[in-house]
Amino acid sequence: MSHELTRRDAMAALSVVGASLAGCVAPSTDSDGGTDDGEQSLTDHDRETLSAVAEVLYPDDVTEIEPFVARYVAGRTSDRPEHATGIEDAVAYLDEYCRAWFDSEFTALSADDRDQALRRMGVDEVDPDPAGGDVERLRYYLLNDLLLALYASPTGGELVGIENPPGHPGGLVSYQRGPQS
Amino acid sequence: MSEDRTPSDRADVCVIGAGPAGALIAHRLAAASQEVVVLEAGPRFDPERRIEQMEDALRPSHGRPDVWGMGGERDAFTSSGERHYPLNHSRVKGVGGSTLHWQGMVMRLHERDFEVESRDGVGTDWPIDYDELRPYYAEAEAALGVAGASDNPFAPPREKPHPMAAFEPSHSDSIFAEACESLGITTHSVPNARNSEPYDDRSTCVGYGTCKPVCPSGAKYDATSHVGKAEAAGARVIDRVPVQRLEHDDAGERVTAAVYATPDGATHRQEADQFVIAAGGVETPRLLLLSDSPQYPDGLANSSGLVGRYFTEHLFAGTGGVIERPTRQHHVGFNTTESHHFYDDPAAGTDSGVPPAEADSADIGAIKLEFLNYAGPSPVETALTDGGWGDQLRDRIADTYGNSLAVGALVEQTPRRENRVTLDRSRTDDHGNPVPEIHWGLDGRTRRTIRRANEIQEAILEELGAEITWQVGPENTGPASHHMGTTRMGSDPGASVVDHRGRTHDLSNLWIGGSSVFPTGGAMNPTLSIAALALRTADRV
Numbered sequence: 208m209s210h211e212l213t214r215r216d217a218m219a220a221l222s223v224v225g226a227s228l229a230g231c232v233a234p235s236t237d238s239d240g241g242t243d244d245g246e247q248s249l250t251d252h253d254r255e256t257l258s259a260v261a262e263v264l265y266p267d268d269v270t271e272i273e274p275f276v277a278r279y280v281a282g283r284t285s286d287r288p289e290h291a292t293g294i295e296d297a298v299a300y301l302d303e304y305c306r307a308w309f310d311s312e313f314t315a316l317s318a319d320d321r322d323q324a325l326r327r328m329g330v331d332e333v334d335p336d337p338a339g340g341d342v343e344r345l346r347y348y349l350l351n352d353l354l355l356a357l358y359a360s361p362t363g364g365e366l367v368g369i370e371n372p373p374g375h376p377g378g379l380v381s382y383q384r385g386p387q388s
Numbered sequence: 389m390s391e392d393r394t395p396s397d398r399a400d401v402c403v404i405g406a407g408p409a410g411a412l413i414a415h416r417l418a419a420a421s422q423e424v425v426v427l428e429a430g431p432r433f434d435p436e437r438r439i440e441q442m443e444d445a446l447r448p449s450h451g452r453p454d455v456w457g458m459g460g461e462r463d464a465f466t467s468s469g470e471r472h473y474p475l476n477h478s479r480v481k482g483v484g485g486s487t488l489h490w491q492g493m494v495m496r497l498h499e500r501d502f503e504v505e506s507r508d509g510v511g512t513d514w515p516i517d518y519d520e521l522r523p524y525y526a527e528a529e530a531a532l533g534v535a536g537a538s539d540n541p542f543a544p545p546r547e548k549p550h551p552m553a554a555f556e557p558s559h560s561d562s563i564f565a566e567a568c569e570s571l572g573i574t575t576h577s578v579p580n581a582r583n584s585e586p587y588d589d590r591s592t593c594v595g596y597g598t599c600k601p602v603c604p605s606g607a608k609y610d611a612t613s614h615v616g617k618a619e620a621a622g623a624r625v626i627d628r629v630p631v632q633r634l635e636h637d638d639a640g641e642r643v644t645a646a647v648y649a650t651p652d653g654a655t656h657r658q659e660a661d662q663f664v665i666a667a668g669g670v671e672t673p674r675l676l677l678l679s680d681s682p683q684y685p686d687g688l689a690n691s692s693g694l695v696g697r698y699f700t701e702h703l704f705a706g707t708g709g710v711i712e713r714p715t716r717q718h719h720v721g722f723n724t725t726e727s728h729h730f731y732d733d734p735a736a737g738t739d740s741g742v743p744p745a746e747a748d749s750a751d752i753g754a755i756k757l758e759f760l761n762y763a764g765p766s767p768v769e770t771a772l773t774d775g776g777w778g779d780q781l782r783d784r785i786a787d788t789y790g791n792s793l794a795v796g797a798l799v800e801q802t803p804r805r806e807n808r809v810t811l812d813r814s815r816t817d818d819h820g821n822p823v824p825e826i827h828w829g830l831d832g833r834t835r836r837t838i839r840r841a842n843e844i845q846e847a848i849l850e851e852l853g854a855e856i857t858w859q860v861g862p863e864n865t866g867p868a869s870h871h872m873g874t875t876r877m878g879s880d881p882g883a884s885v886v887d888h889r890g891r892t893h894d895l896s897n898l899w900i901g902g903s904s905v906f907p908t909g910g911a912m913n914p915t916l917s918i919a920a921l922a923l924r925t926a927d928r929v
């Protein structure tokens with residue numbers, strides 16, 4: 208079964224991270240996820256890199272990743288410039304690392320090499336830390352940010368059996384009912 | 389927001405601390421046209437930031453105390469007892485106090501809790517009984533907004549239903565209900581200080597599931613509510629002004645001023661006719677000890693020598709495991725079923741499965757069982773700590789989430805004289821004051837009670853055919869963040885710090901609000917009783 212990430216998921220994820228929903232609910236070019244307004248301090252390359260990282264992190268059957276990530280990140284960074292800087296720095300470090308080991312930027316790598324690049328740098332081993340070293344910050348700003356966005360959204364929750372995951376204001380019905388399938 | 393932190397010219401009442409005790413007292417007195425000034429050590433938190441705080445709480449890189457800014461030099465402390473006491477995990481400094489972080493379970497003490505000495509020969513009796521507090525409990529439930537039902541056969545008598553309907557039981561409650569029924573254990577709803585419907589201009593609970601440490605919707609009661617009401621009634625609330633000491637008159641009979649520090653380094657004196665300390669069960673005795681004087685060489689209002697003594701907590705006991713069916717945890721962050729079956733008579737067994745305890749009921753304290761709606765790791769927690777990704781991560785999350793369940797319990801701690809809050813004169817806080825030192829340990833009766841709670845929990849999980857994977861028992865137990873006993877209430881000035889009204893025996897205009905006045909603590913979360921006593925004290929100030 209494919210699990211399509213929807214606009215509702217992006218908004219749900221944003222409600223977790225405290226971002227303004229304005230950028231998300233405003234009419235926007237849905238297809239590429241680009242939003243209007245000047246809230247985007249990240250470059251296209253930053254956003255493409257985040258989507259590329261999400262493709263590695265999210266389970267294979269999750270679809271519509273790019274618009275989900277674009278909407279999520281847009282809302283996320285509009286209220287929190289320091290968070291945007293954290294993401295920019297993490298993307299810059301990721302590219303620098305990939306150029307050193309693979310001779311190209313992260314987005315230009317094959318799916319396998321992207322996975323390898325992250326493993327090789329040991330991002331799976333370090334603790335996430337917004338004030339830590341390069342790899343710890345990368346874990347915080349790229350990996351954990353994107354994993355939080357997915358697993359605090361209804362679609363991400365449903366992948367593992369919870370329609371109203373912590374952080375999502377999913378109401379008072381789901382906790383009372385038994386398994387759905 | 390009040391930027392002017394200079395003292396008010398004229399104040400009838402100065403309240404120290406803006407948690408629920410201080411806020412309720414300030415509100416009631418301001419509503420009665422008293423000039424009230426509230427001095428609060430911590431900041432006003434911006435409600436707009438609550439969703440961000442929730443994110444921090446979900447992310448493993450931010451520790452629990454960080455979410456509400458606890459820690460650092462301001463909050464330094466020493467823990468020197470037989471058990472470590474994690475003080476900054478168990479309180480918040482700020483407008484709203486520790487209710488910013490709390491869980492919001494609110495139940496009345498049972499009648500037996502007011503007379504444990506008479507019944508069991510331990511601790512001491514309260515100078516008031518349940519009937520005396522009963523009308524104030526009803527007022528407290530209306531003030532906080534309690535969702536509850538009258539389905540608890542063990543609860544003390546009440547006059548009318550709770551202000552809101554109880555939350556419906558969870559799916560996981562229904563699993564426990566079957567097991568408890570066959571074991572002959574009676575279960576019932578949990579009174580929650582959270583909105584099951586819109587109440588007092590706050591929204592209905594929307595199921596964020598992160599109640600402890602932060603509810604972004606405002607559905608969970610916190611004391612910013614009564615701080616707001618107090619301000620609307622004319623009280624002045626000044627944040628970030630820790631009171632350093634209290635001064636008294638030459639006779640040592642009345643407090644004359646609260647000396648407080650401001651963020652810009654200034655020191656001011658707030659004078660008032662009456663003073664109420666509501667600084668929590670650790671800072672209240674600390675402030676009295678810091679306010680020593682030639683008349684009170686052992687600390688203000690401390691003729692009894694009991695200021696800081698009998699520091700009493702509730703202990704957590706828990707047993708958890710997995711069963712072969714989905715348990716649907718973590719949809720909400722609060723509990724919907726509990727049991728007071730083993731509260732008044734913890735040693736008794738049931739007819740059909742729970743054996744009696746080896747000890748007599750007088751040798752075991754009260755036990756309140758809680759059926760958790762948030763057992764085991766949540767998906768987000770696993771996702772952010774696992775380190776992996778992709779399908780493998782998804783599979784591991786699905787494996788660890790889904791089949792967990794747990795029965796927790798609050799267990800009564802026998803008050804002990806040697807459990808106490810003192811001043812550690814070898815360390816100072818950000819204002820150069822000696823930090824609080826917590827001496828804390830458990831006696832045999834408390835350990836027995838924890839063990840008894842574990843026995844009952846095991847019986848329930850075994851009845852369900854669960855595989856038990858963890859247990860919190862007498863050796864690895866921890867405190868429930870309830871700071872009681874350190875300025876105990878009583879009739880005898882030689883054996884207590886405040887009288888039945890909450891006024892110190894030593895000084896005629898010094899009052900204390902909060903669970904530091906509890907002579908014993910039962911096994912009920914304390915804040916409804918704090919609120920009831922605060923309202924009662926406010927009527928007498």
Ligand SMILES: Cc1cc2nc3c(=O)[nH]c(=O)nc-3n(C[C@H](O)[C@H](O)[C@H](O)COP(=O)(O)OP(=O)(O)OC[C@H]3O[C@@H](n4cnc5c(N)ncnc54)[C@H](O)[C@@H]3O)c2cc1C
Pocket residue numbers: 404405406407408409410427428429430477478479480481482483484485486487489490491492493494600629630631632666667668669671672675868869870871901902903913914915916918
């Ligand atoms: C994690 C957690 C979960 C909890 N869950 C529950 C629950 O489910 N049910 C329940 O009943 N209780 C619960 N509690 C306990 C509950 O929060 C407290 O009982 C309650 O907040 C105490 O109220 P208070 O007003 O006496 O003190 P507090 O709420 O602690 O407020 C005291 C205030 O005084 C201020 N202060 C301290 N010193 C000074 C000074 N020198 N000058 C000026 N101000 C000062 C502090 O900054 C603070 O804001 C929980 C607590 C925690 C931490």
Ligand code: SF4
Pocket residue numbers: 582592593594595596597598599600602603604605606607608720721722
């Ligand atoms: S589940 Fe808890 S955090 Fe969520 S809205 Fe309800 S009370 Fe608030």
